[in-house]
Amino acid sequence: MLVTATGSPDDLVRPANTLLAALTGEPVYAGDTPLNLTTSAGLVEPPATSVDANELLRAADIALSWSKTGGRNRWRLFDPDRNATDTARWALAASSPPPCATGNSSCTTNP
Numbered sequence: 001m002l003v004t005a006t007g008s009p010d011d012l013v014r015p016a017n018t019l020l021a022a023l024t025g026e027p028v029y030a031g032d033t034p035l036n037l038t039t040s041a042g043l044v045e046p047p048a049t050s051v052d053a054n055e056l057l058r059a060a061d062i063a064l065s066w067s068k069t070g071g072r073n074r075w076r077l078f079d080p081d082r083n084a085t086d087t088a089r090w091a092l093a094a095s096s097p098p099p100c101a102t103g104n105s106s107c108t109t110n111p
Helices: 010-024 053-070 080-095
Strands: 028-030 033-035 040-043 074-077
Touching: 010 040, 010 074, 040 053, 053 074, 053 080
Parallel strands: 040 074
Antiparallel strands: 028 033
């Protein structure tokens, strides 16, 4: 869903809540079988300066991932500070040697 001319995150939250309520209310039927829908959404408030469409989609995808991690039927607003913290944590984890390589831990494998 694209919401244009937003003045604040609230301009994104209201339609997201409306959409979630509409999609997660009553079950949808496939023949006689009721199907309960669940919905997750990633919201992005574009910055005041121009931004690349790919960056907006990337931010929305990250917020969607946070939403899905939090459970069903929810949305998350992209938070640049949280993204920076997550990115730094992932970079640190990727650059750290595995525990067995440092000799500080004992490692065993199961066949």
